[in-house]
Amino acid sequence: xxxxxxxxxxxxxxxxxxxxxxxxxxxxxxxxxxxxxxxxxxxxxxxxxxxxxxxxxxxxxxxxxxxxxxxxxxxxxxxxxxxxxxxxxxxxxxxxxxxxxxxxxxxxxxxxxxxxxxxxxxxxxxxxxxxxxxxxxxxxxxxxxxxxxxxxxxxxxxxxxxxxxxxxxxxxxxxxxxxxxxxxxxxxxxxxxxxxxxxxxxxxxxxxxxxxxxxxxxxxxxxxxxxxxxxxxxxxxxxxxxxxxxxxxxxxxxxxxxxxxxxxxxxxxxxxxxxxxxxxxxxxxxxxxxxxxxxxxxxxxxxxxxxxxxxxxxxxxxxxxxxxxxxxxxxxxxxxxxxxxxxxxxxxxxxxxxxxxxxxxxxxxxxxxxxxxxxxxxxxxxxxxxxxxxxxxxxxxxxxxxxxxxxxxxxxxxxxxxxxxxxxxxxxxxxxxxxxxxxxxxxxxxxxxxxxxxxxxxxxxxxxxxxxxxxxxxxxxxxxxxxxxxxxxxxxxxxxxxxxxxxxxxxxxxxxxxxxxxxxxxxxxxxxxxxxxxxxxxxxxxxxxxxxxxxxxxxxxxxxxxxxxxxxxxxxxxxxxxxxxxxxxxxxxxxxxxxxxxxxxxxxxxxxxxxxxxxxxxxxxxxxxxxxxxxxxxxxxxxxxxxxxxxxxxxxxxxx
Amino acid sequence: xxxxxxxxxxxxxxxxxxxxxxxxxxxxxxxxxxxxxxxxxxxxxxxxxxxxxxxxxxxxxxxxxxxxxxxxxxxxxxxxxxxxxxxxxxxxxxxxxxxxxxxxxxxxxxxxxxxxxxxxxxxxxxxxxxxxxxxxxxxxx
Numbered sequence: 001x002x003x004x005x006x007x008x009x010x011x012x013x014x015x016x017x018x019x020x021x022x023x024x025x026x027x028x029x030x031x032x033x034x035x036x037x038x039x040x041x042x043x044x045x046x047x048x049x050x051x052x053x054x055x056x057x058x059x060x061x062x063x064x065x066x067x068x069x070x071x072x073x074x075x076x077x078x079x080x081x082x083x084x085x086x087x088x089x090x091x092x093x094x095x096x097x098x099x100x101x102x103x104x105x106x107x108x109x110x111x112x113x114x115x116x117x118x119x120x121x122x123x124x125x126x127x128x129x130x131x132x133x134x135x136x137x138x139x140x141x142x143x144x145x146x147x148x149x150x151x152x153x154x155x156x157x158x159x160x161x162x163x164x165x166x167x168x169x170x171x172x173x174x175x176x177x178x179x180x181x182x183x184x185x186x187x188x189x190x191x192x193x194x195x196x197x198x199x200x201x202x203x204x205x206x207x208x209x210x211x212x213x214x215x216x217x218x219x220x221x222x223x224x225x226x227x228x229x230x231x232x233x234x235x236x237x238x239x240x241x242x243x244x245x246x247x248x249x250x251x252x253x254x255x256x257x258x259x260x261x262x263x264x265x266x267x268x269x270x271x272x273x274x275x276x277x278x279x280x281x282x283x284x285x286x287x288x289x290x291x292x293x294x295x296x297x298x299x300x301x302x303x304x305x306x307x308x309x310x311x312x313x314x315x316x317x318x319x320x321x322x323x324x325x326x327x328x329x330x331x332x333x334x335x336x337x338x339x340x341x342x343x344x345x346x347x348x349x350x351x352x353x354x355x356x357x358x359x360x361x362x363x364x365x366x367x368x369x370x371x372x373x374x375x376x377x378x379x380x381x382x383x384x385x386x387x388x389x390x391x392x393x394x395x396x397x398x399x400x401x402x403x404x405x406x407x408x409x410x411x412x413x414x415x416x417x418x419x420x421x422x423x424x425x426x427x428x429x430x431x432x433x434x435x436x437x438x439x440x441x442x443x444x445x446x447x448x449x450x451x452x453x454x455x456x457x458x459x460x461x462x463x464x465x466x467x468x469x470x471x472x473x474x475x476x477x478x479x480x481x482x483x484x485x486x487x488x489x490x491x492x493x494x495x496x497x498x499x500x501x502x503x504x505x506x507x508x509x510x511x512x513x514x515x516x517x518x519x520x521x522x523x524x525x526x527x528x529x530x531x532x533x534x535x536x537x538x539x540x541x542x543x544x545x546x547x548x549x550x551x552x553x554x555x556x557x558x559x560x561x562x563x564x565x566x567x568x569x570x571x572x573x574x575x576x577x578x579x580x581x582x583x584x585x586x587x588x589x590x591x592x593x594x595x596x597x598x599x600x601x602x603x604x605x606x607x608x609x610x611x612x613x614x615x616x617x618x619x620x621x622x623x624x625x626x627x628x629x630x631x632x633x634x635x636x637x638x639x640x641x642x643x644x645x646x647x648x649x650x651x652x653x654x655x656x
Numbered sequence: 657x658x659x660x661x662x663x664x665x666x667x668x669x670x671x672x673x674x675x676x677x678x679x680x681x682x683x684x685x686x687x688x689x690x691x692x693x694x695x696x697x698x699x700x701x702x703x704x705x706x707x708x709x710x711x712x713x714x715x716x717x718x719x720x721x722x723x724x725x726x727x728x729x730x731x732x733x734x735x736x737x738x739x740x741x742x743x744x745x746x747x748x749x750x751x752x753x754x755x756x757x758x759x760x761x762x763x764x765x766x767x768x769x770x771x772x773x774x775x776x777x778x779x780x781x782x783x784x785x786x787x788x789x790x791x792x793x794x795x796x797x
Contacts, residue, residue, distance in 0.1 A: 074679045075696070103682025104694055108773070114690040121693050518673065518728050520767035538672055538730065538766070582698065600701075602732040625731030626702020630741065642697055647707055651666055654693045655714040 006037040006131040009065040010123065011056060013047035013072035015102055022106040024116045028071065031120045035127045039063050047072050053085040060089035067130045071099035071123045076529075092135030094581060094641065099126040121654050128653035132645045136581035141620070143229035144330040145169065145572050147565075150221050150511065153181020154200065154554060155546025155561040156335035157207045162565030163333075164212035168572050171327055172207060173216045173235060175507075178283035179204050181337055185266065187367040187375070189554055190415040191445030197370070201282050208284040216325070218289055224514045227623065228541030229330045229577040239320035241290035241298070242276075246315035249286030253307035253316065254278065262294050268362040271372040276307050281370055290316075331541045331568035334525065335561065336511050338547040341395035341402060341500040348463040349394065349498055354476055355380045357464060357496045360412060367419055377423050385494035388420050389478045391461045392432040396501030404522060406501035407551040410436045413499045414446055417454040429455045429491055431480055439553065459483045464496050502551040515542050524550045535564040540577070543567050582641045583622040584629060588614045590636035597628035597637050663717035663783040665692045667776075668707060670700045672730040673766050674722030680769030688776040691783075692720065699723070700761075701734020705745040708759060712749065715792055718758045718783040722775070725763040735763070755786050 010032040014020035025043040033041035040063050046052050047070055059065055068091065070082045075098040083093035101119040109115035145168055149160045152174030160172040172179065183189075184204070186196035207213055216235060223234035242253075257274035264271050266279040275295040278288040296304040297318060308316035340361050343351040351357045356379055358366065369375040379385055390413045396406040410432060417428045435456070437446040450456065461480040468477055474492035481488050504523035512519050516539045518526045525548050528536035535543050545564040546557040571577070586597065586606070591614040598606050598615060605621035606628060608614075615637075617628075628637040635644060669675045675696050681688065697703060700723030711719050721742060723735040742761045750756050760779060764772050 074675075074682070076676065076679060100679075100694070103679045105690070107682040107685050108688055109690040110687045111690065118690045118693070125693065125695070513727055516730055518724070518766045520765075526767050538676075600737060602734070623731060625699045625734050626697070627699075627731070627734055627737055630702050630704045630737070639698065639702060642702060644704065644706075647695065647697070648710060650695050651707060651711050651716075652714060654666060654695075655664065655711065655716055 004066060006067050007039045007063065007065050008037045008067040008069060008127055008130060009056065009059045009063065010035075010038055010041040010069045010071065010127060011047050011052070012041070012043040012101075012123070013052070013070065014043060014045045015072060016046065019072065019102050019106045022109070022112050022115050023101055023119045024112070027116055028101070028119050028123055032069075032071075032123050032127065035124060037067070037131055038127060039065060048078050048081050053081070056082070056085050057089040060086065060091055066091065066095060067133060068096045069099060069123065069126045069130050070096075071101045071119065071126065073102040074100045094136045095130065095133045097126040097130040097133065099123045124656065125650040125653040128649040129646050132643070132649055133641070136640050138581045139579045140576040141229060141579055142576055143572055143574065144328050146171065146327075146329045147331050147333060147568050147572070148221070148231065148233050148327065148329040149173065149333045149335060151181070151335035151337055151546070151548070152176070152179030152207075152217065153335060153337045153546060154183040154203070155337065155557045156181070156333070157203050158558050158561035159333045159335055159545045159565045160213050161203065161206055161210065162562050163569050164210045166565070166569040166573075168212065168569055170213045171216055171329065172213055173219050173221055175218070175220045176279065177218050177240070177287075177289040178279050178285060179207060179215065179217060180280075180283070182361075183554065184280060185268070185361060185368070186364050187369070187371075188415060188419065190411045191439070191441045193415070193418070197282065204282070204284040215285060217285060219325075221511075221514065222324075224332065228539075228571070231329050231332055231541065233327050233329060233332070235325040235327065237323040237325055239292070239322055240287065241292070241316065241318055241320050242287050243315040243317050244285065244287045246313045247287045248313050248315075249278075250312070251278070251288075252310045252312070254288055256306050256310045258304065258306055259294055259296055262291065267365050267372055268359065270362055270365055330572050331543065332515065333543045333545055333564045333568055334511060334515055334517065334548055335545040335564075336505045336508055336548040338502040338551065339505050341503050343394050343498045343500055346394065346401070349391065349461070349496070350464045350466070350476075351498060354464065354466055354496075356476060356494060357498065360409070360416070360497060360499050363416060363497045377420060379495060383494075384424050385426050387427045387429070387474055387493040388495045388497065389461075389491065389493045390416055390428065390430040390497045390499060392430065392499045393460070394498040394500045395503075397433060402501045402503060402522065404551070405436065407436070408553050409499040409501060411439070411442060411445070411553065413497075414449045416497055418449050418452060421452050421454065426494075427455070429457060429478070429493065431457050431459055431461050431478070433458070433460055439555070457482050457489070459489075468492060502547060505548065508548065515539065517542065517544070524548070535560055535567055541571060579619070580624060582639060583619055583624040584617050584626065584637055584639045586615050586617055586628070586632075587636045587638070588612060588616075590634050591615055592634050592636070594633060596631045596633065600627040600631045602627065658787065661784060661788060663691050663780065663788070664715070665718040665720055665780065665783060666711045666716045667692050667694045667720040667722060668697055668700070668703050669694055669722040670724060670730070670735070671696055671698050673724035673728065674764040674772065676766035677722075677764045677768045677772040680767065681773045684769050686769060686773040688773040689780040691780045692776050699729065699731050699734035700738035701729070701731060703738055703741065705741055708742070708745050709748075712754055712758070712789065713791065715789050717786075717789045718760075718779060720775070720779050721759070721761040722764045722772070723761070725765050728765060753790055757782055757786055758789070
């Protein structure tokens with residue numbers, strides 16, 4: 001096959017008006033026609049269209065082509081399309097090469113002549129290279145029919161339920177003692193004002209009871225290796241000090257625990273919890289955990305064990321140790337969510353300094369029937385506020401903090417406005433930069449809240465101070481500019497709510513590293529394609545759901561979770577995956593047995609055959625990174641489709 | 657410096673980060689000089705030093721290597737191996753009379769389209785200042 005004389009067809013795409021006229025496609029096709037081994041060269045309006053693909057297929061048959069080059073867009077876009085067209089006409093899909101003259105020439109080059117010259121070079125490189133292509137072998141390997149979901153917020157819960165309903169085993173890993181994530185803290189949800197618990201609790205219960213879902217709470221994924229269809233995850237099971245099988249969730253231990261003054265994270269530090277705790281009453285699972293850092297017995301080595309004494313089920317076990325579990329899954333859904341922006345660095349807003357300045361999450365708890373005030377909006381002194389200010393874009397759309405719009409804050413601020421008006425009748429002043437209410441029924445909700453008599457002021461708040469202009473009018477003063485009237489404003493208020501933005505979850509970086517997902521400049525996980533592959537990642541079998549990919553509201557999160565589950569289950573349903581062809585091999589006739597490759601292989605995919613004294617690639621483990629090829633002093637190691645002759649041919653042609 | 661000098665630059669870039677950033681620069685219609693020709697590789701870790709030497713011997717005025725940020729490598733640590741190799745080849749080039757500034761290694765992540773365009777513009781500028789590859793005007797080997 002290597003010896004056959006190349007007969008190459010070259011197809012230059014106009015991509016409508018995207019490549020032509022900036023690149024003179026006729027000239028490029030004419031140039032390609034004169035290159036060595038090129039039998040036919042054409043230009044066509046849309047190569048990816050059906051007639052475009054048929055053009056290739058017909059030419060392969062009519063001209064007996066054995067190599068094809070398409071000069072069009074990025075191979076990340078249409079390489080699969082054209083490979084399939086080659087295959088349909090009986091040609092190996094690997095006897096194909098793309099020249100990217102759209103993303104790399106027409107779209108980025110101001111001068112048309114230079115764009116055309118660059119396109120010619122790229123086509124020449126592809127033609128020279130494809131002559132050295134040859135058919136490659138792949139294998140079908142079985143897919144493990146289970147899914148790992150990392151993160152137990154609404155995204156992870158929904159993804160787990162969807163995948164489990166499709167009949168697949170799901171491991172749902174959550175680092176906190178219970179599932180629910182941020183949504184479990186909310187009171188109402190915009191724009192419908194559904195009670196968050198009413199729509200969330202059924203989901204957590206289903207996830208907890210589903211026969212196909214194994215909840216791994218108070219666990220963290222600490223390692224992930226393998227490849228699509230066969231991932232091995234290492235999971236750290238942190239000690240709960242409570243036996244999950246014995247515990248009945250009666251809650252006596254929590255009542256009796258003598259250590260009671262630990263700020264409750266679930267309650268956003270508005271109240272306290274004991275050392276043995278369950279984050280909230282409806283938590284799934286109900287099994288509490290002992291906070292080892294604050295437990296009298298575990299942390300301070302004092303005589304206590306009160307919880308154990310009162311536990312009728314004998315479930316307390318102070319001797320639990322961290323354990324590591326290993327599971328094998330076919331697909332992974334990453335749903336690690338977000339963390340709320342901490343407004344402490346924005347000292348002008350007085351968070352942490354003035355007791356009546358709250359973050360939005362704290363206000364959610366203040367509103368929540370299960371929260372510290374049983375859902376009554378009260379100040380710390382127990383009074384009902386008469387005037388409340390809400391400050392939008394705290395952290396968001398701010399070059400010093402989060403440059404992006406956090407998308408949900410305008411809407412939840414409107415929700416807060418409504419709730420304050422409804423529950424207290426207080427005057428509400430909401431300070432916004434731009435009001436953003438895109439979404440089904442969102443604009444309508446905005447109009448409704450406006451009609452409820454909320455003061456909406458366009459302007460960023462300069463500061464919140466406790467310097468009160470008129471005694472008795474409020475304990476805080478909000479200083480702002482109303483940019484619509486051009487007037488400065490000093491507004492006395494009783495309470496300030498900071499609508500903080502969203503940022504990637506704590507630990508997102510480690511998750512990205514472990515799963516091989518790249519992050520954007522702000523730390524959000526990057527999807528494979530912004531529009532056409534929003535839940536996929538560059539690594540096959542790893543999918544994204546929810547806020548880990550960027551700020552989004554609950555409807556979008558749930559939609560994305562279902563999409564990720566759909567993608568994952570489609571992969572599992574297929575049953576097998578084709579191994580990648582672009583992997584390394586070592587020519588035993590050239591290998592000198594120096595073993596340099598064994599040292600650089602990141603996958604331990606190379607072993608040394610003592611009998612033949614040569615290095616051998618295990619093709620089930622090799623990922624095709626080419627570390628061995630670049631290291632091999634005798635050029636015995638090579639990655640298929642990226643071997644020396646192919647890469648050198650490309651360089652040669654460009655510089656010819 | 658010859659104002660009309662238009663260098664030819666080979667860019668060896670990894671599929672996952674820098675190539676994707678180049679695609680993003682394209683999709684965002686960012687303009688940058690047309691002097692750079694991308695050669696797509698799966699990982700910078702597969703760049704054999706002979707590709708770099710070959711490019712210079714064939715007359716490339718500059719060689720740009722673009723990979724994932726440390727820690728972001730799709731293959732765990734190929735980019736770090738590349739960094740080690742590129743450092744060593746840099747010193748070899750100097751011995752043969754090539755300015756080491758003609759070779760650069762940069763980390764450009766998949767979402768960094770504007771950074772890709774900026775790096776291209778800056779590197780073309782650097783090479784323009786260095787002038788044509790000396791191999792075109794005098795014997796080196």
